[in-house]
Amino acid sequence: MSPVVVLARKEAGELVLSPRGIAWLLAMAAALSVFGLLLVGNTELSLLDNAQVVYDMAGIVTALGALLAVVVGNDSIAGERERGSLMALLLTPISRAGLVTGKMGGLVIAWVLMFLIAVPYLWAVGSTGQNLVAAILGVALFGTPVVLSFGLFAMGLAARLGSSRSSLIATLIALLVSGSPVVLGPSLRQSAIGRMFDAINPFSGAVNAFDSVIIDSQPIAAQAGRLGLTIVWLALATWFAYSGVRRLAR
Amino acid sequence: MRARALAVTAIMACAAASADAAPLAIELSPSSANPNSPRMGDRLSFQSIIRNDGKTPVEGVIAWISLVQIDKGKEQPVDLEDWSAHKAVTIPTLAPGEAIRTDWPMRLIQAGMYRVVISAVSRDGPGLTASPFADFAVRQKPVVESARVVPIAFGLPGLLALLLFWRWRRS
Amino acid sequence: MLIDIRSLSLKVGDHQILHDVHLALNAGEIYGLVGPNGAGKTTTIAAAMGLLNREGGTISVLGDDPGIDARSIRARCGVLPEQNGFYDWMNAADYLGFFARLYAFERTLREIQERLTQVGLEPHPRQTIGTFSRGMRQRLGLARALIGNPELLVLDEPTNGLDPRGRREIHNVLIELSRRGVGILLCTHLLDDVDRLCHRIGLIVHGRTVAEGTLAELIQKADKRTRFRVRLGGPLPKAERGPSHVSIVAEQGDWAVVDLDPGTAPAVAWRELLLAGWPVVEIHAAGGGLEDLYLSLTEDKAA
Numbered sequence: 001m002s003p004v005v006v007l008a009r010k011e012a013g014e015l016v017l018s019p020r021g022i023a024w025l026l027a028m029a030a031a032l033s034v035f036g037l038l039l040v041g042n043t044e045l046s047l048l049d050n051a052q053v054v055y056d057m058a059g060i061v062t063a064l065g066a067l068l069a070v071v072v073g074n075d076s077i078a079g080e081r082e083r084g085s086l087m088a089l090l091l092t093p094i095s096r097a098g099l100v101t102g103k104m105g106g107l108v109i110a111w112v113l114m115f116l117i118a119v120p121y122l123w124a125v126g127s128t129g130q131n132l133v134a135a136i137l138g139v140a141l142f143g144t145p146v147v148l149s150f151g152l153f154a155m156g157l158a159a160r161l162g163s164s165r166s167s168l169i170a171t172l173i174a175l176l177v178s179g180s181p182v183v184l185g186p187s188l189r190q191s192a193i194g195r196m197f198d199a200i201n202p203f204s205g206a207v208n209a210f211d212s213v214i215i216d217s218q219p220i221a222a223q224a225g226r227l228g229l230t231i232v233w234l235a236l237a238t239w240f241a242y243s244g245v246r247r248l249a250r
Numbered sequence: 251m252r253a254r255a256l257a258v259t260a261i262m263a264c265a266a267a268s269a270d271a272a273p274l275a276i277e278l279s280p281s282s283a284n285p286n287s288p289r290m291g292d293r294l295s296f297q298s299i300i301r302n303d304g305k306t307p308v309e310g311v312i313a314w315i316s317l318v319q320i321d322k323g324k325e326q327p328v329d330l331e332d333w334s335a336h337k338a339v340t341i342p343t344l345a346p347g348e349a350i351r352t353d354w355p356m357r358l359i360q361a362g363m364y365r366v367v368i369s370a371v372s373r374d375g376p377g378l379t380a381s382p383f384a385d386f387a388v389r390q391k392p393v394v395e396s397a398r399v400v401p402i403a404f405g406l407p408g409l410l411a412l413l414l415f416w417r418w419r420r421s
Numbered sequence: 422m423l424i425d426i427r428s429l430s431l432k433v434g435d436h437q438i439l440h441d442v443h444l445a446l447n448a449g450e451i452y453g454l455v456g457p458n459g460a461g462k463t464t465t466i467a468a469a470m471g472l473l474n475r476e477g478g479t480i481s482v483l484g485d486d487p488g489i490d491a492r493s494i495r496a497r498c499g500v501l502p503e504q505n506g507f508y509d510w511m512n513a514a515d516y517l518g519f520f521a522r523l524y525a526f527e528r529t530l531r532e533i534q535e536r537l538t539q540v541g542l543e544p545h546p547r548q549t550i551g552t553f554s555r556g557m558r559q560r561l562g563l564a565r566a567l568i569g570n571p572e573l574l575v576l577d578e579p580t581n582g583l584d585p586r587g588r589r590e591i592h593n594v595l596i597e598l599s600r601r602g603v604g605i606l607l608c609t610h611l612l613d614d615v616d617r618l619c620h621r622i623g624l625i626v627h628g629r630t631v632a633e634g635t636l637a638e639l640i641q642k643a644d645k646r647t648r649f650r651v652r653l654g655g656p657l658p659k660a661e662r663g664p665s666h667v668s669i670v671a672e673q674g675d676w677a678v679v680d681l682d683p684g685t686a687p688a689v690a691w692r693e694l695l696l697a698g699w700p701v702v703e704i705h706a707a708g709g710g711l712e713d714l715y716l717s718l719t720e721d722k723a724a
Contacts, residue, residue: 007523018509084506
């Protein structure tokens with residue numbers, strides 16, 4: 001078995017079998033539950049609002065997925081370093097690229113678990129509305145590069161900064177800035193700066209794609225430009241992670 | 251004398267205007283395929299017939315659909331953005347006696363009581379022609395079903411909490 | 422030679438950590454790397470394992486330069502670092518199996534159990550590492566270092582947290598491994614361990630190797646009067662002059678305490694005793710041993 005696969009399995013095991021990892025997944029599920037329960041019994045929602053609900057849920061799933069990826073990515077380097085277990089890994093024959101790839105495998109599995117937890121919620125709020133299948137596909141297609149980008153960015157920053165707390169705070173701030181379009185709403189994004197930010201922000205790319213697919217019923221294939229934006233950021237974040245881990249030790 | 255001549259001129263102008271506006275007649279009826287008791291998400295269709303009852307052709311006719319909500323306390327015009335993609339038709343020339351039939355499909359987005367009307371103007375006509383009203387009611391459909399959400403909202407975190415407890419006990 | 426380090430210098434950031442370090446370890450040898458805190462022992466190990474770039478000097482580990490092919494070196498080395506963390510949610514067998522696979526070995530459960538037994542660790546199969554005591558963790562770390570059947574073992578404070586019986590067990594493991602030809606680089610503060618285990622010693626102070634060799638060589642080179650206790654099989658001969666190069670300090674029953682003149686090799690002194698007719702049964706160092714040597718050398722360099 002390739003050392004990369006061995007490491008990815010260990011990372012996945014840490015998420016699924018360790019109390020810490022299960023607690024993170026529980027927190028994500030609880031957040032989705034709170035949002036879902038707030039909608040129950042609201043008989044005033046129109047059909048259009050139902051699409052809005054699914055769109056909002058898709059955005060929240062992506063944001064929570066990115067948050068989980070930040071926590072997992074930071075912990076996989078800085079947390080292991082502070083617990084003293086990273087040195088033993090660095091002293092094995094696994095290459096630095098293999099180390100990042102293995103830990104990225106852990107991020108992928110974390111997102112898959114998050115996605116699997118989210119699908120029942122999307123079904124529960126969106127089954128009576130429009131474009132549920134498109135919403136689920138959209139979250140998979142656009143959410144994945146956004147989530148992995150933040151996880152890899154967290155890994156790269158954790159490798160560069162000496163403290164787990166510092167790297168976690170810095171990455172969370174970056175996530176908050178990137179996710180701000182969701183909070184600010186469309187009116188503040190109409191300025192020149194807002195539009196420029198939207199054009200380069202991967203989170204905006206994903207959220208705008210959800211808007212087009214879920215609310216405006218546009219085909220997913222028409223979102224190729226936004227998908228391209230998220231993939232460019234994924235490539236940049238991957239380079240950032242690899243170059244950071246190479247600095248840890250040769 | 252001069253004032254009397256002006257008044258006669260005005261009366262003749264109004265008569266002429268009425269004669270120009272009057273030629274367009276619009277009939278409106280719901281499609282026979284419409285559901286009897288439509289709900290949110292259903293599709294309705296209305297059919298209109300725009301006819302030139304005058305003796306001269308009518309140029310540049312524009313006809314459009316309007317929708318208002320007439321629930322007591324919630325009376326308001328409805329933005330047809332999400333209800334219908336077919337909001338207007340244009341007829342370059344409507345010959346005397348000619349009638350154009352138009353279908354007006356729509357998707358029912360929100361529950362309530364509604365009134366639909368088709369309006370038309372022509373390029374040279376001074377007035378508006380409106381069809382009779384067609385009223386319809388849209389029933390509420392549960393948008394977020396608690397029977398689906400509640401078991402998941404409590405069940406999934408519950409399962410994860412059990413798993414956490416089990417692993418914590420083992421460790 | 423398994424490790425050959427010459428004139429190693431190394432900077433971390435703006436700090437010159439190592440100035441001039443030498444180290445030579447042969448197969449089957451246990452080499453004790455000793456020095457005060459912050460002397461550069463762990464940094465030397467990190468450079469040998471390819472974790473840090475050197476500034477100057479040469480390093481050869483198992484025939485490879487860690488600056489060029491660190492992965493090849495790590496594949497044949499087992500390392501127990503000083504900072505030794507684990508995955509608390511795993512059990513010991515899963516943990517060793519994970520690391521075995523990272524070294525591209527597939528170890529059966531039986532082989533893993535044997536490795537655990539070798540280091541004196543026999544936990545319940547489902548017991549997670551998070552419940553292990555410090556001593557158990559240390560043993561597990563050693564088992565991890567041994568999982569790949571390494572040619573070279575690098576151990577940083579391997580008996581930390583172990584009781585005297587545990588330390589003795591680990592000593593026996595290391596002695597057995599060295600007899601099988603495994604080279605062992607032992608980095609430790611415990612001079613008892615060094616005294617008991619090490620064939621050769623290297624002393625680092627402020628990033629420089631200040632002494633390297635066998636204990637006897639180092640003591641000889643220390644150029645200080647050294648003291649020994651000699652057990653006698655009978656009364657000392659009466660002579661006008663005592664043996665050359667040796668001064669009698671005291672006589673205590675069957676024992677005589679003697680000082681060797683500075684620069685006198687012990688072997689030379691013992692020959693003189695025998696020529697003088699001393700009934701020598703056994704000889705022990707009495708002061709002037711490793712601890713005195715360590716303190717004197719580190720004191721000089723610190724000053």
